[in-house]
Amino acid sequence: MLFVTWNVNSLRARLPRVLELLGEHQPDVVALQETKCSAENLPIAELDEAGYAVVHHSAGQWAGVALLVRRPLEPEAPLLGLPGDPVPSEARWCEATVAGVRFVSTYVPNGRTLDNPEFPRKLAFLEAAAKRAAAIRLEAEMVIAGDLNIAPEDVDVHDPLAYVGSTHVSAPEREALAAITEGGQLVDAFRHLHPDEQQFTWWDYRAGNFHKNLGMRIDLALVSSGLAQGLLACGIDRDFRKGFKPSDHAPLLVWLGLG
């Protein structure tokens, strides 16, 4: 089974590239973030035409997450929103069960700066996510994936010194991420298969940062231990950060050994 997670930075603006990804890789399950799309504007007909059912949690103009599921697979027991999220209106979490596995698409708050009120909101979201991961673990194998907005280690940023004092690399954020993986007994799929590689999933649109490879690895697929044993491959498709109207994130592809 091929699973993909991708922050598309607007599903409507990115629809041609999303359809390109679906056609090229034919993934079974796709987690999308920053759909930035109201429920009435969801391009459900185009996605259906491509062979995918959609679970979408919308906050209108900002954020928004979705799961696409390729027929004949079907999403079961969808859950929209993270239980315990202090700001549930932002639509940063959705779940569905596919082929017996619980899939989560999440868009963790950015946090802006360490002294911004958004920063404790980010930590509170991560704390609720850890609780939810621990609860899912009692029920099913799972994949919690999305734009975690945390670089797990210094190797996951192009210049660790440049990020000292910034969000995405701070100790509280990294500890909160560790609490999610510990509570859910989860493994960072890319790092598990590539212990030493430096690869990024996000590059700022500005200043030619992509072409200089000045990026961060902040889009993660966290897989439960039962799935980690069967992982076949994991990679980042940088081609989707190139070309016509790219997102500022590249998709992360995970081949799960589910047959």
Next chain:
DNA sequence: ATGACTTTCACGGAAAGA
């Protein structure tokens, strides 16, 4: 040193991203 770009809504420019 700073900002650089792209999206939203809406029709100018602010907010948000990370």
